[in-house]
Amino acid sequence: MGWRAKPAGAYGARVHIVADAGAPSPATQASYREHLRVPDLSLGTYSLPAGGTDPQRPHSEDELYLCIAGHARLWTPTATAEIRPGVVAFVPAGEEHRFIDIAEDLTVLVVFGPAEGTRAG
Template sequence: MIMTDWMFSFESALAALPEGTEARFTYPLRHGSMRIGIYAPHGHDPQAPHEQDELYIIASGTGFFVKKDERRPFKPGDAIFVEAHARHRFEDFSDDFATWVIFWGPKGGE
């Protein structure tokens, strides 16, 4: 889904998430190389490394974030940077977990 507006709410983005899949995400706003979305997986996080740099801003829930070989707890309000091609995933997250995700820049990162 691509919104034509330049502003959207967390609630409207959550409502646009597809049901029935483990890796639930949507990108309501895109401009050039930048995408802003909501990511709210169920059960486990199946993602693989990405080609762009990314920033997560935790909106709800708690759990652990693994980047390369380091594991740290997260909570609402935390910001997490992941450089392009870095192995990463969310683990042991609560049922209400959802995060903003922002991708930008060239393939391979900045």
């Protein structure tokens, strides 16, 4: 389960270690687990099974995806890109996107800036 960071200095330090970020989550459907939330960003792990469907809708925050495992394509209205381990993809706030053609169980780290849902109206 994720946690919310306390204000700077509340733990006696500003650095927070998230040891389980990117750990695959065996799932038969899309799964998202938040690991860290501070006002300016949030971090989570998103997992999709091979052959699965990505149900996400556009977010009100910018996103970075870092592929940890698996293979798929990231679709947007203007482009489609191969996603495999080591690939980083940026999706601006409001852009329609989803993972398609999920050939292998997919695990990506997701960074939202600012934190997910903070711009939602």
